[in-house]
Amino acid sequence: MGDLSYLQTIIIAIVEGLTEFLPVSSTGHMIIAQSMLGVQSTEFVKAFTVIIQFGAILSVVVLYWKRFFKLNKCKIFDQQAAADKPFSGKVVVYVKRFIYKFDFYWKLLVAFIPAAFFGFAFSDKIDEMLESVTVVAVMLVIGGIFMLFVDNIFKKVDESKGMTEKKAFNIGLFQCIAMIPGVSRSMATIVGGMAQKMSRKTAAEFSFFLAVPTMFAATAYKLLKLLLEPNGIDILTQNIGALVIGNIVAFIVALLAIKFFISFVTKYGFKAFGYYRIIVGGIILVMMYLGHNLEVV
Template structure:
């Protein structure tokens, strides 16, 4: 993967991480269209680069994250992330296998699009209008909803926002809590990918940090990708919050359907050729 290719993927990640359109799916499709050779470093890059985008939330909502007097905020995030930690560990290998198959991911993208078309009409009577009113029980339920995103193409953002709205949060509060929950979730994914998970480099199994330490080019690409994703995500978050306040989720439903169908056509003929 070249520096230019890494920047392109990072831009895609930064733009889509907080949108209910599946950033993982978009990165997979982008790398495939660019003709980047599929290997374990690319997979690790696509996992870990999401943390660069997640840091944008910490910067934009720094008062929330560094207000240590509100212990309940941190307790809710910890409780909400536990389901993803457990199920993510159990199904890690199966998730990796799905990442190699773009057509099922495109199908999930389309299905999720149809769901988003009706979300605003289905959840009409919210009772939670600010993050402080979210209970620990509601946070845990949202955490389980987030686990649906383990199927690439679902979208972590979409799953957790829908879960929030199902728990009577307004769509704005559901979106913001989804942002907050992304921080411990993607931190855990990144730490696991870099320090615990073993990746194959040729015939040798190496942990993520060992791959980066052994190859300065890969380390440079990795750091650059996270930085670009971080910068782009800052603008994407502001854009997304403004759009859902004004238009809701239907626009993203149509986007998913159109993009999913186009990708199905592309990969059908691409794989046939």
């Protein structure tokens, strides 16, 4: 089949679908799964763990399609008033009208910009960290400890002003922290939202929406990078089955995981995920201390 067997492909894709939208680090769990399955860290496997995230993010579009494709009606702008303005005034009016109409996508773009910049600038360093199970384990524990207290740290909720460009950009900055394997993109963006006084549910949903442009860009970049490798087209052709199966499995599992997560976190908060992260990260660190080699080769 290529660099991955069907069983390895399905297991890694299940892990991705289950963890992409939970604050437990999908990348970290896939690295751990890869290590335990004895999967060699080839160029394709590195790309595979990113590309199958595309299947997971499609689940967001399917579940939230009414909100994802809804445009604002622009009745607030007076066309006649715009006609009476000088050219520069017309430009300002129509730019505002455009931004208002596509407000949802505009806020996602603003939130996406920081990750696009830092992801491109530090791509090689990120790839290097992706091979370290130690980094994943340490960040799982640190993030887990933080999650035990996050509900108390960000208690105040004020959504009267809705999502603004400033809030979106700040959440985008938080997302950049998740470039460290084991942090969790979901955790970083949800915490970023709660830091902007959003409710847990609102912050989680915006985190899901932001995953779409972020993971789409990451997938496209990884795919392009793979194709530009020597024999990249051959590598892709030999492993096309793994990509198709991986994306389908990740999509189906993520659909179920999102529904569970929104319901759970709205009622109970993040403590359970904090304990989970600490336990998993702690077990990995103990195993490595006892001499078990879990590093990806």
